[in-house]
Amino acid sequence: MTAPLLAIDNLRIEADRPGLPPLLEGLSFAVAPGERLAIVGESGSGKTMATRAIPRLLATGVHRAAGTIVFEGRDISQSEGAELRAVRGADIGLVFQEPMTSLNPALPIGVQLAEGLKLHRGLSDAEVRARSIDMLRRVQIADAEGCLARYPHEFSGGMRQRIMLASVLLLEPKLLIADEPTTALDTLSQREVLQLMVALTNELGTALLLITHDLGLVAEYTERVLVLEKGVLVEEGRTADVLASPKHPYTAKLIGSLPRREGTRAAIPADAPVLLSIEDAKVDYPGRPGLFRAGPPKRVVDGVTLEVKAGEIVALVGASGSGKTTLGRAALGLKPLAGGSIRFEGEDIVKLDRAGMRAFRRDAQFVFQDPFSSLPPHLRIGEIVGAALRHQSGMSATERRQRVSETLDEVGLAGFEDRRPHQMSGGQRQRVAIARAIASRPRLIVADEPVSALDVTIQRQVLTLLQKLQRERGFACLFITHDLAVVEQIADRVVVLERGRIVEEGSTDTVFAEPQHAYTRRLLAASPALALTEVLAPQ
Amino acid sequence: MRRSAHSILGFGLVGLLLAVIAIGFVWLPYDPLAIDLDHTLAAPSFAHWLGTDAFGRDVASRAMLGARISTLIAVETVALAIGVGTALGLVAGFLRGWTERVLMTFSDALLAFPGILLALALVSVLGSSRHSIVIALAIAYLPATIRVVRGAVLSIRERGYVEASRVAGDGALYTMWRHVLPNALPPILVLATSLFGWVILSESALSFLGVGVPPPAPTWGNMLSEARPYMYVASWLSIAPGLCIVAALLGINMLGDALRDRLDPRDRP
Numbered sequence: 001m002t003a004p005l006l007a008i009d010n011l012r013i014e015a016d017r018p019g020l021p022p023l024l025e026g027l028s029f030a031v032a033p034g035e036r037l038a039i040v041g042e043s044g045s046g047k048t049m050a051t052r053a054i055p056r057l058l059a060t061g062v063h064r065a066a067g068t069i070v071f072e073g074r075d076i077s078q079s080e081g082a083e084l085r086a087v088r089g090a091d092i093g094l095v096f097q098e099p100m101t102s103l104n105p106a107l108p109i110g111v112q113l114a115e116g117l118k119l120h121r122g123l124s125d126a127e128v129r130a131r132s133i134d135m136l137r138r139v140q141i142a143d144a145e146g147c148l149a150r151y152p153h154e155f156s157g158g159m160r161q162r163i164m165l166a167s168v169l170l171l172e173p174k175l176l177i178a179d180e181p182t183t184a185l186d187t188l189s190q191r192e193v194l195q196l197m198v199a200l201t202n203e204l205g206t207a208l209l210l211i212t213h214d215l216g217l218v219a220e221y222t223e224r225v226l227v228l229e230k231g232v233l234v235e236e237g238r239t240a241d242v243l244a245s246p247k248h249p250y251t252a253k254l255i256g257s258l259p260r261r262e263g264t265r266a267a268i269p270a271d272a273p274v275l276l277s278i279e280d281a282k283v284d285y286p287g288r289p290g291l292f293r294a295g296p297p298k299r300v301v302d303g304v305t306l307e308v309k310a311g312e313i314v315a316l317v318g319a320s321g322s323g324k325t326t327l328g329r330a331a332l333g334l335k336p337l338a339g340g341s342i343r344f345e346g347e348d349i350v351k352l353d354r355a356g357m358r359a360f361r362r363d364a365q366f367v368f369q370d371p372f373s374s375l376p377p378h379l380r381i382g383e384i385v386g387a388a389l390r391h392q393s394g395m396s397a398t399e400r401r402q403r404v405s406e407t408l409d410e411v412g413l414a415g416f417e418d419r420r421p422h423q424m425s426g427g428q429r430q431r432v433a434i435a436r437a438i439a440s441r442p443r444l445i446v447a448d449e450p451v452s453a454l455d456v457t458i459q460r461q462v463l464t465l466l467q468k469l470q471r472e473r474g475f476a477c478l479f480i481t482h483d484l485a486v487v488e489q490i491a492d493r494v495v496v497l498e499r500g501r502i503v504e505e506g507s508t509d510t511v512f513a514e515p516q517h518a519y520t521r522r523l524l525a526a527s528p529a530l531a532l533t534e535v536l537a538p539q
Numbered sequence: 540m541r542r543s544a545h546s547i548l549g550f551g552l553v554g555l556l557l558a559v560i561a562i563g564f565v566w567l568p569y570d571p572l573a574i575d576l577d578h579t580l581a582a583p584s585f586a587h588w589l590g591t592d593a594f595g596r597d598v599a600s601r602a603m604l605g606a607r608i609s610t611l612i613a614v615e616t617v618a619l620a621i622g623v624g625t626a627l628g629l630v631a632g633f634l635r636g637w638t639e640r641v642l643m644t645f646s647d648a649l650l651a652f653p654g655i656l657l658a659l660a661l662v663s664v665l666g667s668s669r670h671s672i673v674i675a676l677a678i679a680y681l682p683a684t685i686r687v688v689r690g691a692v693l694s695i696r697e698r699g700y701v702e703a704s705r706v707a708g709d710g711a712l713y714t715m716w717r718h719v720l721p722n723a724l725p726p727i728l729v730l731a732t733s734l735f736g737w738v739i740l741s742e743s744a745l746s747f748l749g750v751g752v753p754p755p756a757p758t759w760g761n762m763l764s765e766a767r768p769y770m771y772v773a774s775w776l777s778i779a780p781g782l783c784i785v786a787a788l789l790g791i792n793m794l795g796d797a798l799r800d801r802l803d804p805r806d807r808p
């Protein structure tokens with residue numbers, strides 16, 4: 001075996017504050033030149049910490065307490081100053097999760113690409129330009145020359161992540177560390193970015209260390225995998241072996257948490273009443289404000305007609321920018337329509353009087369994507385859930401308290417009334433958000449990506465909870481998501497949205513088995529978790 | 540650790556200020572208005588701890604009475620500016636649209652004048668009294684408050700819980716009061732404590748220009764401006780009120796920071 005490119009031995013990371021357990025303990029692993037290695041684990045498992053320690057970029061508040069980091073035969077854990085900077089960037093490249101903030105918005109792309117080349121390679125301007133253009137072409141940016149003079153805000157998230165990738169690979173590092181590089185992207189861009197990353201690292205002979213929580217990506221793009229649980233390495237091996245026959249219970253739990261269909265849901269009776277009916281809805285965003293008048297508005301939802309029957313779960317699927325979130329908000333009257341109508345039980349929600357509106361607000365609820373911003377930080381959980389009952393007429397304070405505690409019990413948070421949001425985990429917060437939505441016993445819930453901010457195991461728990469509540473309560477649900485695996489698990493019917501228009505619609509089984517529209521087929525092909533469930537299905 | 544040292548110092552200095560004001564109500568070393576032409580510009584001594592001024596008045600007594608008047612003016616002005624500014628900023632930032640445009644045009648128009656010039660003009664119209672100074676300074680500092688509050692509200696109104704409150708069927712007023720205002724408090728508090736300092740300084744500037752609190756009543760500001768001609772012969776005249784202002788501002792600012800930290804829900808059980 002050749003000498004490893006990177007060898008980490010017995011790495012231990014602790015918080016600066018004494019008395020806390022170590023964040024990472026006894027971690028040892030090696031990366032061979034050109035190898036593709038994945039580190040998986042849930043949030044808090046220390047996977048990001050482990051990789052940040054390699055180029056010595058740990059956040060303040062934590063430090064490396066023990067262990068060595070040997071890169072190309074040299075221990076870089078003690079390097080300082082110029083010696084360390086020569087390794088960073090030139091030999092070890094990093095791509096971060098958030099493409100929106102990892103490029104400097106004030107500088108054109110060309111300047112940002114040139115930075116590393118000038119610093120580490122000392123090339124002439126003409127040479128730098130030629131190499132930048134060449135690399136941008138390789139990451140498949142159209143008009144590579146024009147791109148140099150443009151600014152980050154002119155590119156979408158997927159494009160920015162490609163530019164980021166280009167800027168890192170320009171230096172032809174020997175190791176590329178990619179920390180959840182595609183988590184912020186939708187399924188289609190995710191696939192494109194990862195495929196480029198794998199192809200280019202192969203070409204350049206760069207080793208890839210991919211940090212992710214998505215087992216689908218691991219299966220598709222890496223050769224070897226490390227599984228971290230609470231700062232400890234619990235399993236290591238060839239990707240195919242680990243996924244097919246996990247040895248550690250935690251790995252098995254991660255694999256078991258992948259969304260999949262369990263049994264078939266009872267079909268919605270054909271004569272079930274229509275609860276929500278969206279007719280030819282159009283929603284505009286105002287154009288850029290000009291000097292004297294705003295530019296032309298941008299149509300985000302363009303003539304969507306859609307029905308949700310009582311008790312039905314309809315999944316609204318599409319890539320980012322397809323207008324799915326906007327449509328969901330418009331359905332609850334949170335975004336004004338530019339045309340068409342939204343009817344709830346036959347009543348146009350725009351024309352509701354005061355009492356009608358109050359009833360509608362009680363009957364139709366929303367679950368937000370981000371459990372961190374959707375709960376008011378200054379209130380206690382009991383108050384947050386109770387706030388949903390404020391407009392419930394004829395309810396005494398005691399009854400209200402009673403209802404709050406019942407509801408919290410139902411979502412598995414009995415006795416949490418006096419806590420505050422910051423004392424709870426993401427999964428618990430999302431349960432609070434669900435409790436708030438169901439407290440008024442609504443008949444329709446619009447859920448906007450309710451699990452996409454959560455870890456897989458938590459995702460599964462929350463989805464199961466939603467399904468259980470839906471079965472018991474029988475509310476209808478408009479479930480907005482970009483994750484087809486989740487759709488397969490819970491939805492009765494799928495509506496696929498592309499650029500504000502419905503391109504395909506049908507029962508979940510039909511759409512998944514025989515996708516008609518090219519866009520749906522691309523979405524299905526790009527869904528790594530689905531590919532994985534197929535691989536694992538025979539076992 | 541640094542944080543608690545700050546808050547202890549803040550509480551200490553503000554406590555001292557309040558104690559001095561309280562003592563001033565029952566006891567002052569001398570009558571702060573009594574003129575004694577035999578002992579003008581006396582250096583600090585056992586008889587006159589901080590010396591005497593050009594009219595032989597006891598500086599320590601005047602500083603103690605000045606603490607009461609200056610603090611009162613500052614507190615009233617800050618309360619008025621913050622109260623009105625918060626209400627307007629909250630409404631402008633939350634409702635947007637026409638309400639915002641009208642309010643912000645009004646506030647920008649005020650902002651177009653230098654604060655002190657505006658206050659000067661207002662005092663000349665309203666007459667030189669404590670109340671008119673409070674009103675004038677409050678109006679001068681109003682636009683800054685509106686801008687700060689509106690800015691905070693603009694970011695808070697986009698958070699999920701504000702929309703959740705809308706989904707629950709809450710009215711705009713209730714949402715503003717229950718969800719937006721509590722989360723906008725930290726920047727408002729910081730602004731209020733800095734305003735306190737600006738007001739004390741502005742009051743002294745107004746006194747300097749001759750439209751401040753009318754003599755013979757002492758404020759730290761007019762004591763400073765009266766001391767100016769004697770800077771070289773009787774430096775204690777400017778040092779005493781100067782130190783008072785520094786101590787009060789330091790205390791209030793540290794107290795404000797401590798209060799803001801306490802407001803953070805993450806620090807509450």
